[in-house]
Amino acid sequence: GESVGLHLPTLSVQEGDNSIINCAYSNSASDYFIWYKQESGKGPQFIIDIRSNMDKRQGQRVTVLLNKTVKHLSLQIAATQPGDSAVYFCAEILQGGKLIFGQGTELSVKP
């Protein structure tokens, strides 16, 4: 099956600090990108998305940056809280609607 980056790196941050999670994607023709949060024992939950014609989008405490030149996505979480501890995945939507997940990162927030 398809996926990118099967090894999960970890990021440990102090409560209240900002977190930056990075992801590389594979297909330069992808139209749409999504960040998901996955808590233990649950399915992925939508956090924020961005279209390929944008380079930045902000939500509540989260910002996604897209650099199409180097095929790189980042998720910034402001004032990280213990409830943000989870695995974070980026995903790209290929033409035709197929959703392909990228590398996951495990975020651990220390109180």
Next chain:
Amino acid sequence: GAGVSQSPSNKVTEKGKDVELRCDPISGHTALYWYRQRLGQGLEFLIYFQGNSAPDKSGLPSDRFSAERTGESVSTLTIQRTQQEDSAVYLCASSLVVSGYTFGSGTRLTVV
């Protein structure tokens, strides 16, 4: 329904037995996806349905894996002659529009 429902939530089976995993998508969602997630790893695409047809089966790992969808609703993923390497969480997602994917909580399959 309110969300994507998968059953069973947990399944333990003996090596060599067949298993069926069920996914009930959100009502009206035309697209349905199956993914496999091994412990500590990312999501691996298996198959995608648009309506009742499967335009992309490229992720099915072997001919022991098959899936069907009926009535543009329920989908079943069948694994025949299960092997220990099939142990994983199998996740289903549905969507109506691009980016509107909603995931179920998955079926944790353990082959002993």
